[in-house]
Structures are given as structure tokens and as C-alpha cells.
Amino acid sequence: MKWNSYIHAQNVFIIGATWSVGRELIYQISDYDSIENNHTHPTRILGVANSKKILLSVDDTSYSGLSWTRDANINADITTHGIVLTAWYDSILWSLDILGISMSDIVFIDVTADGSRANLDFHLRVIKSGGSIVTANKNPLALSSIEEFYLLTQDRLRYLYRSSVMAWWPAVSELLNAYDTRNKVHSIEGCFSGTLAYICSGLEKWESFSSIVRDAHTRKYTEPNPWDDLSGHDVMRKILILARTAGFQISAEDITIKPFIDKGFSGYTSNEFFDQIEALDGAFEAEIRSSQAKWETLRYVAKLWFNWDTLQVSVWPRYVEKQSSLWSLQGTHNKVIITTDNFVTEFSRPWAGIQNTANSIRVDLAWLLKKRIA
Ligand SMILES: NC(=O)c1ccc[n+]([C@@H]2O[C@H](COP(=O)([O-])OP(=O)(O)OC[C@H]3O[C@@H](n4cnc5c(N)ncnc54)[C@H](OP(=O)(O)O)[C@@H]3O)[C@@H](O)[C@H]2O)c1
Numbered sequence: 001m002k003w004n005s006y007i008h009a010q011n012v013f014i015i016g017a018t019w020s021v022g023r024e025l026i027y028q029i030s031d032y033d034s035i036e037n038n039h040t041h042p043t044r045i046l047g048v049a050n051s052k053k054i055l056l057s058v059d060d061t062s063y064s065g066l067s068w069t070r071d072a073n074i075n076a077d078i079t080t081h082g083i084v085l086t087a088w089y090d091s092i093l094w095s096l097d098i099l100g101i102s103m104s105d106i107v108f109i110d111v112t113a114d115g116s117r118a119n120l121d122f123h124l125r126v127i128k129s130g131g132s133i134v135t136a137n138k139n140p141l142a143l144s145s146i147e148e149f150y151l152l153t154q155d156r157l158r159y160l161y162r163s164s165v166m167a168w169w170p171a172v173s174e175l176l177n178a179y180d181t182r183n184k185v186h187s188i189e190g191c192f193s194g195t196l197a198y199i200c201s202g203l204e205k206w207e208s209f210s211s212i213v214r215d216a217h218t219r220k221y222t223e224p225n226p227w228d229d230l231s232g233h234d235v236m237r238k239i240l241i242l243a244r245t246a247g248f249q250i251s252a253e254d255i256t257i258k259p260f261i262d263k264g265f266s267g268y269t270s271n272e273f274f275d276q277i278e279a280l281d282g283a284f285e286a287e288i289r290s291s292q293a294k295w296e297t298l299r300y301v302a303k304l305w306f307n308w309d310t311l312q313v314s315v316w317p318r319y320v321e322k323q324s325s326l327w328s329l330q331g332t333h334n335k336v337i338i339t340t341d342n343f344v345t346e347f348s349r350p351w352a353g354i355q356n357t358a359n360s361i362r363v364d365l366a367w368l369l370k371k372r373i374a
Pocket of ligand 1: 015016017018019020021022049050051052111112113114136137138163164167352353354357
């Protein structure tokens with residue numbers, strides 16, 4: 001091994017490497033965290049995977065492992081040079097043998113949107129075997145049982161999930177701190193969807209509902225099928241993760257959820273969906289007109305209240321009055337207000353998006369560095 005002893009690379013395996021967040025993460029690693037940038041802890045990508053193939057770095061003399069510049073096509077490279085291993089997440093674990101590396105010497109990064117039981121089991125196996133994970137994927141945190149959630153997250157320095165909710169802004173960190181110092185949380189309230197914030201902001205300016213949704217889709221603010229945002233499930237998963245982080249032992253079934261538009265719009269392909277929702281334009285216009293006359297405005301809100309041992313968690317479209325701190329949100333801005341025994345904390349920022357989410361994952365990787373060199 002021809003390594004300089006002053007340089008300690010951090011080995012990573014990126015699962016979900018090919019599209020939005022994963023691809024941006026790889027580009028940022030080569031832009032900022034490489035040996036070429038004089039990084040004393042370069043990030044060394046030893047493996048990448050999409051849903052079909054795995055590509056491994058077999059050159060153990062390289063500080064960078066796999067690397068791509070921004071003009072390179074990562075997906076094409078994985079498709080051409082990757083290997084198909086059928087037992088999916090097992091294959092990722094087996095690849096540690098091919099790489100000749102132990103579980104404690106690599107960080108797995110999950111930037112998929114995989115909500116399968118196999119994905120959750122993979123997270124559990126890594127953590128139980130002494131490994132580390134950084135995840136932007138909310139599903140293992142939201143779909144796990146309460147016991148599994150605490151098993152995953154109990155070691156603060158091996159399971160980092162700050163990128164999964166309000167990536168880059170410290171919602172998860174604040175609640176972990178509150179929990180660890182037994183500072184009781186009374187409420188968590190906020191707007192957690194950049195897409196729905198953008199839609200509400202457009203409605204306020206008298207744009208038609210269907211044209212705002214089309215525009216948000218073109219700007220890639222929505223999921224490929226916008227119903228996935230409008231159903232409220234993504235927001236539900238976020239408040240659930242925050243609630244569990246604060247120590248509340250709840251699951252998805254304990255949350256009351258009302259979608260932004262009627263459930264009847266759920267069964268369409270995205271093209272059909274855009275045509276169907278034109279039928280809602282008139283009703284939205286009338287509602288916004290009447291709410292503005294009352295100095296109210298529409299927001300998609302998630303709220304947790306804890307009062308006298310009673311916990312209530314709801315996600316729903318709500319007209320908020322001018323005094324509400326959710327009133328002034330504009331564009332894709334998200335907001336959270338956390339009230340505990342000792343403090344009220346509030347932050348509002350634009351929706352994280354792809355670049356900030358990738359950046360936030362790199363911040364978590366920096367947290368995991370052991371024996372840091374100046
Ligand atoms: N986009 C954002 O701004 C944002 C912000 C915060 C958090 N997030 C979260 O970050 C995650 C990724 O979002 P994204 O927008 O990058 O999603 P995306 O564009 O759909 O990319 C998902 C990636 O995961 C891969 N994948 C899917 N299932 C897999 C499996 N079973 N095993 C291995 N790879 C698999 C896909 O590979 P194929 O190409 O083979 O399908 C693709 O590379 C999501 O959980 C999302 O909620 C996103």
C-alpha cells in the first residue's frame with residue numbers, strides 16, 4: 001500500500017448512486033473531498049450501487065477509489081462495468097469480502113428511496129454488526145418498529161440521519177439534544193414539504209392550482225408522480241421521524257393524515273394526473289379568495305402536541321391566520337417550531353433540494369471521522 005501516513009481516507013459505499021442526490025454527492029466528493037483538494041481525510045468511494053448493479057473499486061492504492069467528474073455519466077458506467085448480484089442487499093455486504101475490508105472500516109450511505117423490508121433489514125444488520133450508516137432515505141426510520149428505530153439510532157456516532165428531514169437544517173439535531181438532556185418536547189409544528197410550500201405560495205399569488213403543480217414538476221420540486229407529494233405521506237414520515245427522535249413511541253398508524261387534495265386523485269399516471277387536477281382550479285381559486293378576505297392563508301402543516309400525557313399528531317392542509325409564524329413562508333421555504341421545557345426554537349429555510357442534501361450527507365461523514373487530523 002503506497003499511502004502517506006498523514007492521510008487517512010474515509011471509505012464509503014454509496015447505495016442509490018445514479019440519480020439526483022447520489023449523483024450530486026459523488027460530484028461533490030470529487031469537487032471537495034478528494035486528495036487533489038489537499039483533504040487530509042479524502043472520501044474514498046469503494047463501492048456504488050443502483051437498483052440493478054454494483055461497481056467496486058479494486059485499486060487499493062488509490063486515495064479516491066471510484067471518482068467521476070461532473071461531465072461523466074455515472075449511470076452508464078455502472079451499467080457497463082458493474083456486476084449483477086442477485087441477492088441484493090446481501091450482495092452489498094458480501095462485497096466487503098471482495099474489497100477485503102471490515103464492516104467497521106466503511107460507511108454505507110443510503111440515498112435510495114427504497115421502502116422495502118430488505119432495506120430496513122440491511123440497515124439493522126449493518127448497525128448490529130458494528131458498522132455505520134448515513135441515510136437520506138426516510139423509509140427505514142419511518143417504517144421500522146419503535147424497537148428497531150431505537151436500535152438503529154441509539155449510537156449517535158454510527159447512524160446519522162440528519163439529511164432525512166430538513167436536510168442541512170438542524171431539526172433532527174435539536175431534537176436529539178432535547179432527548180439526550182431530558183428536555184421534554186411539548187410541540188413540534190411546521191411545514192416540511194418544499195413542493196407543497198411552493199404550491200401554497202403560488203395559490204396566494206392567484207396562479208391556477210394545475211399550472212403551479214405542472215411548474216413545480218418541471219422544476220423537479222415534485223416526485224415523478226406529484227400525487228406522492230400531495231398525498232401528504234412524505235410529510236407524515238418526516239413528523240414521525242422527528243417525533244420518534246424526540247422520544248415519542250409512535251408509528252404511522254398513530255398519525256392523522258389528510259391529503260392536500262382528495263384521495264380520488266391517487267390512481268393516475270402523472271400525465272393523466274395533470275389533466276384531472278384542472279377540475280380543482282375553480283374550487284382552489286374560490287377558497288383562496290374567501291380566505292384572503294379573512295386574512296388567512298393556506299399551508300400544509302404537520303403538528304405534534306403533547307399535553308397532560310396525551311399525544312396528538314396530525315398532518316393536514318390548514319388556513320392559518322396572519323399572526324401565525326407559518327403565514328410568511330414563501331416559495332419552497334420550510335419551517336419548524338420546536339417547543340420544549342427550556343426553549344422555543346424556530347428555523348425557516350428554503351427547501352434543501354439536491355445540492356444541500358448531498359452537502360448535508362458530507363457534513364455527517366465529517367462527523368464520523370475518527371482520529372481527525374487538523
Ligand atoms: N431530491 C431531494 O431534493 C431530496 C431531499 C432530501 C432527501 N431526499 C431523499 O434522498 C433519497 C434519494 O432521493 P433522489 O431524489 O436522489 O431519488 P432518485 O432520483 O429516485 O434516485 C434514487 C436512487 O436510488 C436507486 N435505488 C432505488 N432502489 C434501490 C435499491 N433497492 N438498491 C439500490 N439502489 C436503489 C436508484 O437506482 P435506479 O436508477 O437503478 O432506479 C437511484 O440511483 C430519497 O430517499 C429522498 O427522499 C431527496
